[in-house]
Amino acid sequence: MNNFFFRINDLHAEVEGKKILKGVNLDLPKGEVHAIMGPNGSGKSTLAQVIAGRESYEVTEGEILLEGENILELSPEERAYKGLFLAFQYPVEIPGVSTLYFLKTALNSIRKANGLDEVDTYEFMALAREKVKEVGLDEDFLKRPVNWGFSGGEKKRAEIFQLLILQPKLAILDETDSGLDIDALRIVAKAVESMRSKERSFLVITHYQRILNYIKPDRVHVMVDGVIAKSGGFDLALELEEKGYGWIEKELTFAGGRDL
């Protein structure tokens, strides 16, 4: 009954007793890129964190299905083994642990969980050297501790570098575009585009339409007050850029009589 790739059904979640997600529904077929846009505080990042499995966000209702399996019962690392990847809005610093070592450990954990042979240091070095260039970073960067002392832009590039290494089935980019200048944005978008394939889906969370000029989405969803209020094609993104989010909020009030 479930040949959908990634599907969210009536998802409700709260943080410290505060309801943030109020019934999210979403269908993301294999090989497609969907964008989620929405005003600040609409629940976009919460959705990303809930999908990745953050425990401090309590899911009160609904399900998240990845290839038919409800991943809400899985730990964050088990979700990673299933091919889920979240590029963080605020990547976390880990002092003293080199990016190279961290990523090698990550890749091998995921490979091991999937019954694949571990990659040795030599092979991994070669892979990392190749991929780090694609996000416009220097090789020395591999030796630096994970996100430690990186500029905002470097952190975002580093997340995409991790994406290139880990080759997930489903990648969620949480406001990867914020804090990037136009050149960096192009580089990041190009790297993501290079990953696009029939076997891989993307959920691009963003506040601005700008990044979507480079990573063209198959569908655009607008999130308002914890629900997907409107969905459409790329045109919808352009419309939002022009008109802002206010009109959707109004539409939502009229349609559902919701208390905003």
Place this chain on the structure above:
Amino acid sequence: MAQEVHNDIEQLVKKEYTAGFYTNVEQEVFPPGINEDIIARLSAKKGEPEWMLNWRLKAFRIWQKMKEPHWANVHYDPIDYEAISYYAAPKKRPKSLDEVDPEILRTYERLGIPLHEWEKLAGVAVDAVFDSVSVATTFQKQLEKMGIIFCSISEAIQNYPELVKKYLGTVVPPNDNFFAALNSAVFSDGSFVYVPKGVKCPMELSTYFRINARGTGQFERTLIIAEEDAYVSYLEGCTAPMRDENQLHAAVVELIALDGATIRYSTVQNWYPGDKEGKGGIYNFVTKRGLCAGENSKISWTQVETGSAITWKYPSCILKGDNSVGEFYSVAVTNNFQQADTGTKMIHVGRNTRSTIISKGIAAGKSQNTYRGLVKIMRNAEYARNFSQCDSMLIGNECGAHTFPYIEIHNPTAQMEHEATTSKIGEDQIFYCNTRGLDTEEAVALIVNGFCKEVLQKLPMEFAVEAQKLLEISLEGSVG
């Protein structure tokens, strides 16, 4: 959110002690209690010369007049010194490695130090102290050819009495402190190293201490002397079996570096820390001190302390020679109910002396982790320099980290730098690692190893790997 982290931490506190097995070897144990007769018996048992016995008795009389110190930030029930047995030894005395009781060798094997293997393959000479008697000393012959003496302190007393007499108690005199006095009276065995002028010891010298017998105290005494321009690197590892009662371990280590000599002393301490409720575990009350006696000499302490119920330990350097260098690199991990009060003293006496202190304290569970350090610049120590960095990391909400840096400067040309940080393993760091496919234990180990990196890098290769593993085991289960 805080609650989640808290629950996680409760689970990290489920640590299993992997070195906690007991070896069934026939032991000769003295009845509990301490008096002049016991000391005389102990000395006779070891066939010691009279000067040694007198030295012990003198120390004992000093000890009787001293009071156990309680200034450290640790709390424990009073120790009954009459309930401790001061001597335990396997009955069969081995003459060479082949004669060593196979049971004992199996113990070492379970600890991951097969003596036979080491002798043949690893190029590490091991002087293994099993309870009180040094069981076997490997590589002695090869070292002898270079004039290096590496043996148990008991053998040194027999074979090199002049060297022992000249140096024993010169860095840590018997009246130095309560535990040093006790050790001086009843020390049972330990290591002795002598590296002659100009000789660079070609291998890491290593001792594995292990407390086996029930209700015995272990009082090792280690003495290392590096003559002019000599070099030696010494590794010490410690484990003890699981016991419900507390065991006392009061060691004394003395290092002496003459002109241009370098001594590196590394410790991986994994004594039994007690169980999850804080029952049992070793009281590790140790005095370690090095004397940079000569110009341009250097003493470097590196320690990874993960075990013991209570640790009271301040490996120190007296920088007497001009241009001498003292270093202290420390990682101290406490979990459950462990208490550690550890740090160093750097006493700058000579001109242009330099010292570096890097201390990393990690507290989990309900443990208390204290750094206590003294940097003292004496009046004639022109242009002395010190750099100190003390970082603490907390795992959970029920542990404590404390820092007591003392600085005493009696010369205006001194340059001091002190940095201190306290951080907490964040839920966000763990979650970030989780999303990259690392489970929570792997994540904690990774984060802690990163935190300690500067210190772990100072350990010799073969120890660095072991230390890293030990950190992981020590913090196992401290975050769910």
